[in-house]
Amino acid sequence: MSWATAKFSEVATIERNSVAPAAITSGTTYVGLEHISSGGESLSPVQVEAGELSSNKFAFDADTILFGKLRPYLAKVVAPSVSGVCSTDILPIRPGGDLDKKFLLHFLLSPKQVAYVANRATGANLPRLSPKELAAMEIPLPPLEEQRRIAGILDAADALRRRRREALALLDTLPGAIFAEMFGDPRDNPLSYPARKLSDLCSRITVGVVIKPASYYVDDGVPALRSVNVREGGFDFKDMKYFSQETNDGPLKKSKLKKGDVVIVRTGQPGRAAVVEEEIVGANCIDMLIASPKEDELLPYFLEAFLNSEAGRQMALSNQTGQVQQHLNATALKGIDFITPPIEEQREFARRLDEIRRAKERLNVHLCELETLFASLQSRAFAGEL
Structure with a gap:
């Protein structure tokens, strides 16, 4: 089917109605780029107080679409259901009478269109799409x-x-709920389980590579997990680093991972933990703790769930160090009074x-x-x- 097309400027208006900080009252809805998820999956605006915003913003309402012009490849495009103000890195777009708002939203979020605007953004480090480029864009225009x-x-x-x-x-919330249901709060130990030091329940508690790990990086080889690769109860293998097999089997062999090991984040989100499965046996890790439970006394998934619970984290961080951000060290982990069902x-x-x-x-x-x-x-x- 062949449809008519139109220039964006012919069927929609890019509105840049500036609002001075002094005109922004308490309770105003504010949208920054950080409040729009990539791909337009969600919008989480905030309510601001008078005087909280220090620079001019753009006004928008529920009849507009918000288009993030900074790093347009992230497709931060949403249809708000409220009125408010937004960052000037966001362009409010008002569809004309010949253009349906939801149709426009889906068009701007389509992979082909996201690639189109990304290719027309300028700026090496912070690419932006100019309103002029957006206005010149062609859009299909079937009947309403x-x-x-x-x-x-x-x-x-x-x-x-x-x-x-x-x-x-x-489903991601269920492990913590089941842990609490079965074992209670480990700080209170309501079921009176015996408590033992975690060091007695593990064959090793050690630290992964910490000395200039970048000097060992290669383009491909043995996965070198970092804290960004650890989720609660699993691993994310995006943005991976690698060690050579020779290095992994040589100077870095102390921290090679075995099946059933529990990898634990030290800094940033300390205590976040995941169990090593067969698929990453032999991999290594950078600046994280490794605990190897004695599986006749402590199961890896029990330790993982304990550390991922709020109570477990607090217990693990009871001897935390560092003033800027919490930091979990091996000594603190070894010394936990660990409940043993x-x-x-x-x-x-x-x-x-x-x-x-x-x-x-x-x-x-x-x-x-x-x-x-x-x-x-x-x-x-x-x-x-x-």
Whole structure:
């Protein structure tokens, strides 16, 4: 199907109505780039007090779309449901009478269009898209009813993706809830479990590579995990560093990871922990703690859940050092008075965690299918094939 096209400036207005700081009253809604997630997944505006903002902002309302012009490849584009002010790195866009707001939103978020604006941004370190470039952009212009039909299909597909993500986020909260249900608050130890030093329950508690790790980096090889790669109960393998196999087996062998080891963040978000599975056995880690539980007395997943709980973190950081940010050291970790439920109870806890992991795997498969479907719908929608 062939549609008419129009220049952006012919069907929408880029509004830059400046609001001085003195005119911003208490309770005003403020949106900065940090309040818009990449891909327009969510908007989390804040309420500001009079005098809190020190520079001019742009006014927007619920009939506009907010377009982040700084680093446009991040696709920080949302449709607000309220009025307020926004950073001047955000352009409020008001659709004209021939353009549906939701259709415009989906168009600006489509991968093809995100790539288009990213390629026209200028500036090496902080690329920005100029309003002039945005105004000159071509946009397909089917009849309004067709725009609304397309937007409705994309809204429905997007809602399915969001529900899958929400379900996954809910599953992420279950390990902590199950831990609290089964064992109570370890600080109070309501079930009167025997307490032992963690050093007695682990065959080793050591620190990963800390001396000039960058001097060992290679382009590809053995994964070298950093704190940014550790999530609660798992690993994120984006932005990885690597050691050579020779170095890993030589001067850095002390901190090679074994199956069942628990990797623990020291600084930034100290105490955050994840268990090493088969897929990363033999990898190494940088400036993090490694605990190797004696599995006849302490299961790795029990230790992981303990450290990821708020109570566990507080216990681990009871001997924290550092004034600027909390820092977990090996001595403090070894000295925790660690509750030790019977191994059978720990196994039941691990079994319930395994059920959660299997449920997450199924949901992730469904989410990948929905992401593929949504990308296909986006591509077809603006090519007149939907």
